[in-house]
Amino acid sequence: xxxxxxxSALWIGALVVIAMALLPFWVSAYILxxxxxxxxxxxxxxxxxxxxxxxxxxNFGPTxxxxxxxxxxxxxxxxxxxxxxVCVALGALAAIAGGLLLALPALRLRGPYxxxxxxxxxxxxxxxxxxxxxxxxxxxxxxxxDVLSIDGNVNYWYALAFLVVCAIxxxxxxxxxxxxxxxxxxxxxxxxxxxxxxxxxxKIAAFCISAVFSGIAGAMLVFYEGAASxxxxxxxxxxxxxxxxxxxxxxxxxxxxxxxxxxxxxxxEALRPLGQLNTFVVSAVALAVILFFPDGLLGYxxxxxxxx
Amino acid sequence: MTGPSRLAVSGLTKRFGGxxxxxxxxxxxxxxxxxGLIGPNGSGKSTVMKLIMGIERPNAGTVKLDGVDIAxxxxxxxxxxxxxxxxxxxxxxxxxxxxENIKLALLPDSLLRLAAAPGVxxxxxxxxxxxxxxxxxxRHPSTLPFADLRRMEMxxxxxxxPKVVLVDEPFAGLTGAEMRAFSELIHGFxxxxxxxxxxxxxxxxxxxLVDRVLAMYLGEHVAEGSADEVMQNETVRRVYLGGKIEAVxxxxxxxxxxxxxxxxxxxxxxxxxxxxxxxxSIHVREGEFVSVVGLNGAGKTTLFNAISGLVPYAGxxxxxxxxxxxxxxxxxxxxxxxxxxxxxxxxxxxxxxENLDLGGQHxxxxxxxxxxxxxxxxxxxxxxxxxxxxxxxxxxxxxMLAIARALMMQxxxxxxxEPTLGLAPVIxxxxxxxxERLRKxxxxxxxxxxxxxxxxxxxxxxxxxxxxxxxxxxxxxGRFAEEMGTGYL
Numbered sequence: 064x065x066x067x068x069x070x071s072a073l074w075i076g077a078l079v080v081i082a083m084a085l086l087p088f089w090v091s092a093y094i095l096x097x098x099x100x101x102x103x104x105x106x107x108x109x110x111x112x113x114x115x116x117x118x119x120x121x122n123f124g125p126t127x128x129x130x131x132x133x134x135x136x137x138x139x140x141x142x143x144x145x146x147x148x149v150c151v152a153l154g155a156l157a158a159i160a161g162g163l164l165l166a167l168p169a170l171r172l173r174g175p176y177x178x179x180x181x182x183x184x185x186x187x188x189x190x191x192x193x194x195x196x197x198x199x200x201x202x203x204x205x206x207x208x209d210v211l212s213i214d215g216n217v218n219y220w221y222a223l224a225f226l227v228v229c230a231i232x233x234x235x236x237x238x239x240x241x242x243x244x245x246x247x248x249x250x251x252x253x254x255x256x257x258x259x260x261x262x263x264x265x266k267i268a269a270f271c272i273s274a275v276f277s278g279i280a281g282a283m284l285v286f287y288e289g290a291a292s293x294x295x296x297x298x299x300x301x302x303x304x305x306x307x308x309x310x311x312x313x314x315x316x317x318x319x320x321x322x323x324x325x326x327x328x329x330x331x332e333a334l335r336p337l338g339q340l341n342t343f344v345v346s347a348v349a350l351a352v353i354l355f356f357p358d359g360l361l362g363y364x365x366x367x368x369x370x371x
Numbered sequence: 372m373t374g375p376s377r378l379a380v381s382g383l384t385k386r387f388g389g390x391x392x393x394x395x396x397x398x399x400x401x402x403x404x405x406x407g408l409i410g411p412n413g414s415g416k417s418t419v420m421k422l423i424m425g426i427e428r429p430n431a432g433t434v435k436l437d438g439v440d441i442a443x444x445x446x447x448x449x450x451x452x453x454x455x456x457x458x459x460x461x462x463x464x465x466x467x468x469x470x471e472n473i474k475l476a477l478l479p480d481s482l483l484r485l486a487a488a489p490g491v492x493x494x495x496x497x498x499x500x501x502x503x504x505x506x507x508x509x510r511h512p513s514t515l516p517f518a519d520l521r522r523m524e525m526x527x528x529x530x531x532x533p534k535v536v537l538v539d540e541p542f543a544g545l546t547g548a549e550m551r552a553f554s555e556l557i558h559g560f561x562x563x564x565x566x567x568x569x570x571x572x573x574x575x576x577x578x579x580l581v582d583r584v585l586a587m588y589l590g591e592h593v594a595e596g597s598a599d600e601v602m603q604n605e606t607v608r609r610v611y612l613g614g615k616i617e618a619v620x621x622x623x624x625x626x627x628x629x630x631x632x633x634x635x636x637x638x639x640x641x642x643x644x645x646x647x648x649x650x651x652s653i654h655v656r657e658g659e660f661v662s663v664v665g666l667n668g669a670g671k672t673t674l675f676n677a678i679s680g681l682v683p684y685a686g687x688x689x690x691x692x693x694x695x696x697x698x699x700x701x702x703x704x705x706x707x708x709x710x711x712x713x714x715x716x717x718x719x720x721x722x723x724x725e726n727l728d729l730g731g732q733h734x735x736x737x738x739x740x741x742x743x744x745x746x747x748x749x750x751x752x753x754x755x756x757x758x759x760x761x762x763x764x765x766x767x768x769x770x771m772l773a774i775a776r777a778l779m780m781q782x783x784x785x786x787x788x789e790p791t792l793g794l795a796p797v798i799x800x801x802x803x804x805x806x807e808r809l810r811k812x813x814x815x816x817x818x819x820x821x822x823x824x825x826x827x828x829x830x831x832x833x834x835x836x837x838x839x840x841x842x843x844x845x846x847x848x849g850r851f852a853e854e855m856g857t858g859y860l
Contacts, residue, residue, distance in 0.1 A: 239485040240478045243464070247475055251462040253426055256446035257455070259531060260480045268482050315466065
């Protein structure tokens, strides 16, 4: 086996995190703001990967859970002026409720049908926000009175710390006994049940966990940006980006989601001079990676390590 | 055999829509006893296994484990109550090692216990050693040979320490030596006092292992007793062989003279790691009617699918002057090799007429009409059913439609895969007459795959016997009864 020993993988991880933490002393404020947003996206992608890569549930609408968290937190802040921590917690609760709502059809429907339900859920949420424009700001969007910080560096560190904490928890979970059972349920639910595992229970748990992280990340993104709008948080296109990030990074790796999100967002920044062509080129490259390296960036590296 | 029964099944019934898949099945298995549940494809034996495991819910009946009725429970509760299953096919965790796959089966069903309990590692290693995976326990499943994957499934079942073990087709795809190793493992279950249910196609493969055998056909119990008794049973023989083997008179004018139309040489096929065909060579001459007989799982369908270009293979297949290798399934069918598959593959929502018209797509209108008229003569029942949706036909009518549709393509070689599957005897007679007419009135070349020997022999010019992925006998049907008749089941 050419796999790295556990301790050296830990060291590399620690070094990467330290290097990331030192970035504010090197790069421009603009790049820093791009990275900050990409870290929240990284959490979206990791949360999505837990549901798809492990539990095997194809959620085409990750922004449903994200949006519930973001908008709940934003509305509560706007209406009642509660502390940010409380707003974020309430956002997380709303996302869990949404996750449970999605889990119901997921346990009854298979594959493409469930996927369709998740898409419709996003459209419904989008519509609800437009209809209740009085509290949500509708199509124009909503600004929140509170922000995490007005200092770009502090915002960056918040996002980085959040990303690292989420990565450790989600990755740890994926490597735990629960991660193993979830993978078994996702790959062969009948056999998992025959081994005595309550697949329903584990899948509902996966939905809740994915929802919590999506919701908190969505809420934090709102308090970082100081605003929320359908176009930047809920639109199906945003959801597709989250999915591409997770697949690009490597599904069933969790950490790949974070990697994919950063790569994807940095790539579209780097190609900004191309103007209109930018999105096209990024999408085409992402498509090529998915076609030729279906295991994704991190998955490909791991696979190479697995080959003896 | 005398002890109290561990597993007691009674009145077990399962309906899928109008189809009764399992009808009033009852049996007991004591601890330390092995029961073989046998039946051809579609007999309902696998459904019985799924009903016991809770994968399907029974419509009626009880399944008692040590006196507790578990019928209708969800599978995970049944598993925890003490029933384990060894699946024939499984999807192991590919990113994990063999050992980790075994450990999975040792984990508690809990959301709060993040780490495996101490001692799990040691137990998993012990189980891996026991099933013969000791040397490969740190490898990934994708690098293992087929037999080792099945050992891993066995290991997962052992890890649950079940009181009752259900094993689906224990020996499918295994070589002789591997079969012996698996027999020993299953014997081990018996010595530990577990009740064992082996589900298989035929008595022969499990005869040496079982204490008793229960045979099923079309969802019903047909015989029960020792392996020998069941093999001698009249009903069982009729189900598998189609009753007494008739003496057959032959037309011999074509055989031996014409060049082979189809020539299959050293054909080998693997499904993943399981070998489905091993160096099979057959040929069919122009105008000949050749039957390939063999029990379910012998490899008949695989042979036909290889010829039709549906599965990758090693070896050579020639049709006329051309090699079929590398040709797409569509090109092979257009070239004149038309298969009428075991599963029939009718377009259920289309009418009988539409199904036939689809088969005759490439024909000019006039000759299509002529051809259709000829087919309606061959299968009169189809004429009166023209407007009916194919899915509403009876099993026998569907089979006739499938054959008629294949004939609409005007094949040079017609491949019929198991046309008698799941059909009642009276339908078999009609089908048999239609084939006889087909043979007498046309010069068509036919390759027939059958388990039912009585159906396969009367029409055949030559017979091949396929057993365990190999051709074990070739000859004319007259000699079949004396040379193969007794050893076949």
